[in-house]
Structures are given as structure tokens and as C-alpha cells.
Amino acid sequence: MWRQGLAVCFFVFSFAGLAGAGEALSYGRDIQPILSEKCVACHACYDAPCQLNLGSGEGVLRGASKLPVYDGTRTEAQATTRLYLDAHGEAAWRAKGFASVLDARSGQAALMARMLELGRSNPPTPNAKLPADLDISIRRDNQCPLPDEFAAYQQNFAHAGMPFAVAGLSDGEYATLQQWLKQGAPVDEQALQPSPAEQKQIAEWENLLNAPGAREALVGRWLFEHLFLAHLYFEGGEPGHFFQLVRSRTPSGQPIDAIATRRPNEDPGTQVYYRLWPIQGVIVHKTHITYALSAKKLARVNELFYGTHWTADAVPGYGAQRRENPFETFAAIPPQARYQFMLDNAEYFVRTFIRGPVCRGQIATDVIRDNFWALFQAPERDLYLTDAAYRAKATPLLAMPGQFDEIGDLLGLWRSYRNKRNAYEDLRQQAYADAPAPSWSSIWAGNDNALLSIFRQYDSASVRKGLIGEIPQTLWLLDFPLFERTYYQLVVNFDVFGTVSHQAQTRLYFDLIRNGAELNFLRLLPAESRQAYLDDWYQSSGQLKMWLTYVEADLHTPTALKLEGSDPKRAFAEVLLQRYADLNARPDPINRCRGAHCYRNGLDEQLRSAEQALSRLPGRPAAGLKVIEQLPEASLLRIELAGGRREVYSLLRNRAHSNVAFIVGESLRYQPGLDTLTVYPGVLTSYPNFLFNVPVAEVPAFVSALEQARDQRAFDRLVERWGIRRSHPEFWRYFHDLSAHIRETEPVEAGVLDMNRYQNL
Incomplete structure (x- = not known):
């Protein structure tokens, strides 16, 4: 709620002295640092309470909205409200229903000032549990009062001032914010500018992405759809400088005029130029999905996409059919190039749909186990790449749902796409039954992206290179059709502002994707062992789902892997750990101790x-x-x-x-x-x-x-x-230190952590 509203924050930032009452404060120098360290931990991304994003001056000026982004009952798609894209300037945001939190009205102080006063008048008891009736859950009912509704809000929610349910602002921080608000809350934010070295590399990448010719345009479009979510950075670039790939109406050398379509693969309505746009505002960890650009990476892209002879007569148009089946849309690009590009950067791509572009992803995460490992099929053993006749039969069956929002058509749409997917799985089984039996050479081992670990925490998840934790209950084996469909279904085609029908179709199809990845892995194990594992993964009601929805698993075709013992899955995992030890980025002696020394090397x-x-x-x-x-x-x-x-x-x-x-x-x-x-x-x-x-x-x-x-x-x-409870007097010092640890150990990955889910233990 606004009771979780102006939210909370991050790390104690003390001012040695406060500017005099008549001295003008600077937003960039004096205000944003306080908001960054005490407010952005809750107020960022789409899950910011009341859509109040305090990570930038643009977000502060935009203000708050009563309309939530997350709505599992929405029958009509909601207008998108993305900062820097969907509106520019206060007047435009007011027209979209956002209310100012900075304006004083009718003799009353600004809403932000009153929220801060309410929080200061009712602080939590130091280091004590919060009251049991104070709802701090992620699914709380946000109130989002307008200025003329604040008196009633204050009476009903006396303990819901800001920062909400956490150790509050220091005296200096509180005085500085209140003084700034009394001065009219001026915002003088300076936009991030690329360095000369970054400008040179930006020009090189934009030249590649906007090269003339039909095949060049097709490659540029495919790369954009696969990198639009990335926080791009340049090797040798300025620390903290990140860029996003956008479609612009203007070419390189001119100011960017970003095209704001609902999805990145919708018709832009005009000629497109792919541009690298500096990311403004505070970097938050939950949306910080990084991707490095370099001269070596540029050469690799040229090698993959232009190193072999192929042609494109024309660039396909846009529309639902193009969105639902990127395998048809980009059929002219050699599939080997597309798959290898994704494999080279597999952690990035899995992170886009596991960590997610929307900050609250239960629509996807409730279809996965809480921990599992992911492997990838070697390109030379992927029939979609190596067998053109098989690819021609498979491609029409790889269409994905979610393009049509009508709730009345949900069941019919779902059945249609499920049947196509199951027909594809039957086709795949038949084709692979006639192919050489799977062996260790079936698993891609090109670099340390080959072995990934995924951990789910209810409505969020994370992925890391390497095999972390104990041997999990399930493993995934992703081939190109599975990898690309997962990315398009959960990232490119997913609309967080979409209807319940769209979200249901997305969730149901991802269930089929998970099932396909599990069946691919199962195929590596001895035929006689597969039924027992399948029964373990789909217990109780899962058996009904196996009968109603999924295709029958291949329980007969032999494998070439020799796995000893009564538990072939464990035997597979143990051989995997030994065979690919040099690729495993995360040796794990704590969770998989193999002797008396259950700790890492090099410790005191x-x-x-x-x-x-x-x-x-x-x-x-x-x-x-x-x-x-x-x-x-x-x-x-x-x-x-x-x-x-x-x-x-x-x-x-x-x-x-x-x-x-x-x-x-x-x-x-x-x-x-x-x-x-x-x-x-x-x-x-x-x-x-x-x-x-x-x-x-x-x-x-x-x-x-x-x-x-x-x-x-x-x-x-x-x-x-x-x-360290939320009410601990030094909460922010400890909480901030977690981000400091990331900055020290993985500086490129550093960002403000989220505390919306910090519990009242």
C-alpha cells in the first residue's frame, strides 16, 4: 500500500551538515542519494508500491498511480506505463492517471512530506517484531491515497508512514528531504552520457545492427529481440555505465527517439534504427541482467551470422503469426548461428526468463522446481539444426500461444497450441529414435555457460553458472527449439500489462516446456529406469496431468551412456561433475562434501x-x-x-x-x-x-x-x-552491506537489492 508506499530503503547516508534554510538543495547531489539508499529497495520496477519509482528524477516526477501493474483478474490489457518510454514529462504522466507526490495543495504539504511525517511519528520498536496485524506481504492491498484522501488514510493506517515498517531516516536525511519539499522539490537530474571510448564502440555496434540489405536487416531484428532486455556494457567502459538496445525513429548520430511498442516484436509503424541508449537512474539488482560487448564479441557475431553463405529475399512483416512462431519469422538465418549465439551466452538468456523482466514472476516460477540444473544439447546432435527435412516438418508445430487476449477463447486457444506442441514432441521422439543413441557428446560443453543452476524462491528465481547444491530431483536438457521457445514465451512475447487470458496461456505453455526439458534429460538415462523417475516427478495429481496433457515419454529407445548402480540419475550427475570439472564455475564442497574437508580452498x-x-x-x-x-x-x-x-x-x-x-x-x-x-x-x-x-x-x-x-x-x-529485523537500528547498514559484497566480488552485477519480501521474523 502507500502504507508500503514511499518505501524504504537502503543504507545509512549521513549528512555532516545540512544546508541553511535559504540555501537551495540539489536533487542530484542531495536528494537522489537518500532515495537511492533508503527508498529504491522497495520503489523500483513494476512491483514498486503504487507504481512510485524513486530510482530517478523522472520516476519521482511521474508520481504514483492507484492502478496496479500486477492483476491476475484483468480481462482487458492495461495501458503500458514504462518510464522513459510511454510518456515524457509531468503533464503526459498526469494524463495517464499518475498523481504528484511532490506538489503542495490547498495549504497542505506534499504527499511525500506527509508520508514521511507519519512514519516519523510512529516508528517501529527497535529490533522488535512488527505488529502481527501489519501486513507487509508482497501481495498486500496498496491504498495509494491521493492528497485529499490522506487524512482518512492517516487515521486508518497510523503505522503505515514512510519508510514503511523499517528503521527510518536519520535526522539529517529527514530534514534534508523536508527542506527540499518546502523549496518546491526541484529536480535537476543530469542524464548519463557515454564516454568517448564508449561512443566509438556504440558506433561500431550500431553500424552492424543497421547495415543495409535484407539479410542484415533480418539479423539486426533477431539480435534486437534477443538483447532488448540486456543491460549492455563495454569491456573497458566506464564503471556503472550501462546501455539498452532500443528501436529509434532516428539514425546514429541523432538524438534517440525511442519507439514504444507493447512488445519488442510488434510493428514499429516506421523505419527502424537500432540504437544503444544509456540507462538512466539507479541500477537495481532484480532488473540488472548484464551482457558484455567487446571487439571480440563483435567479431563473433560477424562470424556466426555472416561467416557462411545464406540469403534473405525480404524481411518478414509483423503481426500475431510472426510473434507466435519466430522459427518461421527468422527461418532464413541459419539455425546453427541462432542457437550458437544463445549457447555462447546461455546464462544471460536463462537469466532473462528465470530472473525475469517483470520483477514478480510467479506466472512462470510456479511451474519449476525450487532447484534444478540445466544442460544444453550439442548443436551437432540437434536434429533441428542438422536435418533440414526434419526442421521443415517441425517448424510449423513450434508456434506459441499468448498473442490473443480474449478470455472466451482461452480453452480453444490452449487446446490448439497444446496439440501442436504434442504433435511436435511425437515427431521429435520418432526422429531421435532413428538417430544415434545419446551419449556424453550429446551435451554441449563449449564454455562455462554449459552448466547452470537455478533456484526458485516462490515468485522469483535466480540462475548461476556452475553446478550448485546437492544433486537435484530433476535436470533439464534444452535443445534449440526448447531454448528459443522458452525465451520468446517468457520474455519477448510476455506482456506484464496483459490480460488473465494472456498470462494463463503463458503459464500453461511453460508447463509444457518444462515437461519437454525433463523428457529430453530422461532420454539420457537407461530405458528401464525412466518410468520410476517420471513417477517421482509427477506424483499424485501429476499422474492425471500426464494422462490429460503431456505426450507419452520415450521409455524404450536405448541410451549410449553407461551408468552404473541402482540410481542412474545420481550416477549421471556424479560423472557429469567429474567429466566437466574444468567447466564447472561453482565447485561446491559445502553442499556436496566428498570427504573430511567440506570447505573451499584458500580460506583462513x-x-x-x-x-x-x-x-x-x-x-x-x-x-x-x-x-x-x-x-x-x-x-x-x-x-x-x-x-x-x-x-x-x-x-x-x-x-x-x-x-x-x-x-x-x-x-x-x-x-x-x-x-x-x-x-x-x-x-x-x-x-x-x-x-x-x-x-x-x-x-x-x-x-x-x-x-x-x-x-x-x-x-x-x-x-x-x-x-537483523526490519526494526533493527542498523538495519540499513547491514542490508546495504549485501550489495557492497556483490560490488566487491562481482562489480558488474552490483545493484540495489529488493526488500519488499523481507520478512517479519
Whole structure:
């Protein structure tokens, strides 16, 4: 709500002295730093309460809206409200229904000032649990009062001032913001400008993307549709400078005039120029999906797309048919080039649809397991690439739903696309039954993007290179048709402002994609073992879904992999870890200890002891480690070391399900006694749910307390001793330090973390 409104924030930013009452404040110098460090952690992306985005002057001036972006009951598509794209300037945003939070009206202070006053008059009790009746959940009912509605809001929600339900602003910060508001809240934001070195590289990439000719235009269009979501940066560029690829009405050398279509593959209505546009505002981790550009990458693109002879007579048009089947739209481009480009950068592409472009992705995440590994089929073993006759038969069957929003047609549309997908799966099974049996050479091993780990935390997820955690229940094997369909279904064609019909079609088809990836992996295992694994993945109601919706699995065609023992899946994973050890970016001795030393190499004695203790937590289901039932999906552990140093670990709760095959009733399929923990160095989430701060000497005691906490009372004592609650006086220092850790260890990936999901433990 606005009660979660002007939101909260990030890190204590103190001003040694405040400008005199008559001295004008600078928005860029004095105001945005406070908003960045105390407000952006909630107010960014589409899930910003009341659409109030405080990461830029443009967002502050736009203000707030009562209309939510996330609406699972919407029967008509909503107008898009994307910053910098869908309107420019205050008047344009007012015409779209946004109300100012800066304007004083009828003798009343600005809405922002009144929210800050309300928060200051009712601060949370230091380091105490928040009141149980104060709703801080991500699905709370946002009130978003207009200025003339504030009096009623204040009476009804006395504890819902800003920052909401968290340690508040410092005295200096509060005084600075109030003084700025009294001065009329001027905004003097300066746009980010590329450096001369970046300008040179921008020109080189824009020349490539806008080269004349039909095949060049087709490649430019394909690359745009695959990179439009990226935060692009240049090797050797300025730290913190990122760019996005946009379609502009103006060519290189002129100011960008961005074309704002609902989706990136809709008709632009005019001649298009692909341009690299500096990203403005604060970088937030949840939308920061990075992609490096360099001279080497430019040469690689030229090699892949222009290194072989092929022609394009004309560039296809736009429309629903072109959106639903990119395999037809881009058929002229060699599929080997398209697939290899995606493989070279597989972590980026999986991140676009796993971490997501919309900041709240349960429409996709409730169809996946809480942890799994992803592998990719080698291009030379992918029949869609190597067999033109098979490709011609398969391509018409690869169309995807979601292009038509009418709720009355939902069932018919779904059946049509499901039947096409199942016909494709039958065709694929027949073709691969006649191909050489799968072997280790069937798995792509071109670079360290080949092995990926995915972790889901309810309505968000993360992906990292390498094989992290214990051997998971399921693995995915993605070939080109699966990889490309997943990307188009969940990224290019997905409309967060779309109808319930569009969102349902997206979710239902992604269920088929997951099933296809699992069946591809199953094909690697001995034929006689497959039914048992399939029954384990689709327990209970999942059996009904197998009968109603999916194609029959291939339980007969042999594999060339020799996997010993009674558990071939485990045997496969263990050989995978050995065979591809040089590619595995994330060796994991904590979760997969193979001896007495369950810690990383190169650590000092105290940290070795800490990791040795932490290694006792993975591998134990909640039935035997009861504290898992008390932990949220993503907890962070900050271990304090000597000399002011620290190490950060993620404690990820992996929830078990009998199956993940249905769009509703997920809680009915939970198997809480089978939940497990993954413990890993680093921040493996954009949305911390809680933070523990533990001196390194106390880590063994912390682990013992986790092992012994069998009820709520024991867990509360643990939180009292080591937890950092929202009301902790130094909450922002600790919370900010998580981003500082990312900045120190992976500087390109750094961004403000989100605290909308930080829980009241």
C-alpha cells in the first residue's frame, strides 16, 4: 500500500551538515542519494508500491498511480506505463492517471512530506517484531491515497508512514528531504552520457545492427529481440555505465527517439534504427541482467551470422503469426548461428526468463522446481539444426500461444497450441529414435555457460553458472527449439500489462516446456529406469496431468551412456561433475562434501571451521532438520571476520512438491518434510527474506542452534541473538552491506537489492 508506499530503503547516508534554510538543495547531489539508499529497495520496477519509482528524477516526477501493474483478474490489457518510454514529462504522466507526490495543495504539504511525517511519528520498536496485524506481504492491498484522501488514510493506517515498517531516516536525511519539499522539490537530474571510448564502440555496434540489405536487416531484428532486455556494457567502459538496445525513429548520430511498442516484436509503424541508449537512474539488482560487448564479441557475431553463405529475399512483416512462431519469422538465418549465439551466452538468456523482466514472476516460477540444473544439447546432435527435412516438418508445430487476449477463447486457444506442441514432441521422439543413441557428446560443453543452476524462491528465481547444491530431483536438457521457445514465451512475447487470458496461456505453455526439458534429460538415462523417475516427478495429481496433457515419454529407445548402480540419475550427475570439472564455475564442497574437508580452498582457519560447520546443514530434509520449516526461501548469513572483513552466504530453502504441473493449488502439493537447504558463498537472490549476522567464532554455535531449533520459541531465540529485523537500528547498514559484497566480488552485477519480501521474523 502507500502504507508500503514511499518505501524504504537502503543504507545509512549521513549528512555532516545540512544546508541553511535559504540555501537551495540539489536533487542530484542531495536528494537522489537518500532515495537511492533508503527508498529504491522497495520503489523500483513494476512491483514498486503504487507504481512510485524513486530510482530517478523522472520516476519521482511521474508520481504514483492507484492502478496496479500486477492483476491476475484483468480481462482487458492495461495501458503500458514504462518510464522513459510511454510518456515524457509531468503533464503526459498526469494524463495517464499518475498523481504528484511532490506538489503542495490547498495549504497542505506534499504527499511525500506527509508520508514521511507519519512514519516519523510512529516508528517501529527497535529490533522488535512488527505488529502481527501489519501486513507487509508482497501481495498486500496498496491504498495509494491521493492528497485529499490522506487524512482518512492517516487515521486508518497510523503505522503505515514512510519508510514503511523499517528503521527510518536519520535526522539529517529527514530534514534534508523536508527542506527540499518546502523549496518546491526541484529536480535537476543530469542524464548519463557515454564516454568517448564508449561512443566509438556504440558506433561500431550500431553500424552492424543497421547495415543495409535484407539479410542484415533480418539479423539486426533477431539480435534486437534477443538483447532488448540486456543491460549492455563495454569491456573497458566506464564503471556503472550501462546501455539498452532500443528501436529509434532516428539514425546514429541523432538524438534517440525511442519507439514504444507493447512488445519488442510488434510493428514499429516506421523505419527502424537500432540504437544503444544509456540507462538512466539507479541500477537495481532484480532488473540488472548484464551482457558484455567487446571487439571480440563483435567479431563473433560477424562470424556466426555472416561467416557462411545464406540469403534473405525480404524481411518478414509483423503481426500475431510472426510473434507466435519466430522459427518461421527468422527461418532464413541459419539455425546453427541462432542457437550458437544463445549457447555462447546461455546464462544471460536463462537469466532473462528465470530472473525475469517483470520483477514478480510467479506466472512462470510456479511451474519449476525450487532447484534444478540445466544442460544444453550439442548443436551437432540437434536434429533441428542438422536435418533440414526434419526442421521443415517441425517448424510449423513450434508456434506459441499468448498473442490473443480474449478470455472466451482461452480453452480453444490452449487446446490448439497444446496439440501442436504434442504433435511436435511425437515427431521429435520418432526422429531421435532413428538417430544415434545419446551419449556424453550429446551435451554441449563449449564454455562455462554449459552448466547452470537455478533456484526458485516462490515468485522469483535466480540462475548461476556452475553446478550448485546437492544433486537435484530433476535436470533439464534444452535443445534449440526448447531454448528459443522458452525465451520468446517468457520474455519477448510476455506482456506484464496483459490480460488473465494472456498470462494463463503463458503459464500453461511453460508447463509444457518444462515437461519437454525433463523428457529430453530422461532420454539420457537407461530405458528401464525412466518410468520410476517420471513417477517421482509427477506424483499424485501429476499422474492425471500426464494422462490429460503431456505426450507419452520415450521409455524404450536405448541410451549410449553407461551408468552404473541402482540410481542412474545420481550416477549421471556424479560423472557429469567429474567429466566437466574444468567447466564447472561453482565447485561446491559445502553442499556436496566428498570427504573430511567440506570447505573451499584458500580460506583462513576460522573461515574453514565456519564452512565445515555450515556443511552440516545441507542434505538433511526438514523432517530431520526442523528449523527449515521456520526459514523463509532466501536467508542471508553475514559472517563477521577480523579486521572489519566479512563473508556472505545464501541459505536457500528448497521447497519440495509432489509435482509442479498445475496452475493453481500449489500449497496442496507441498511436501514440507522433504524441504532442504542449500548453503552457498555469495548473494544468490535479488530479494533477501532475512539476514543473520554472526561473528565467525560463533558460527558453530549458530549451526548448532539451527539444528536444535524444533519449534517457534527456539527459533525466536535464535533470531533474537543473531537476526537483523526490519526494526533493527542498523538495519540499513547491514542490508546495504549485501550489495557492497556483490560490488566487491562481482562489480558488474552490483545493484540495489529488493526488500519488499523481507520478512517479519
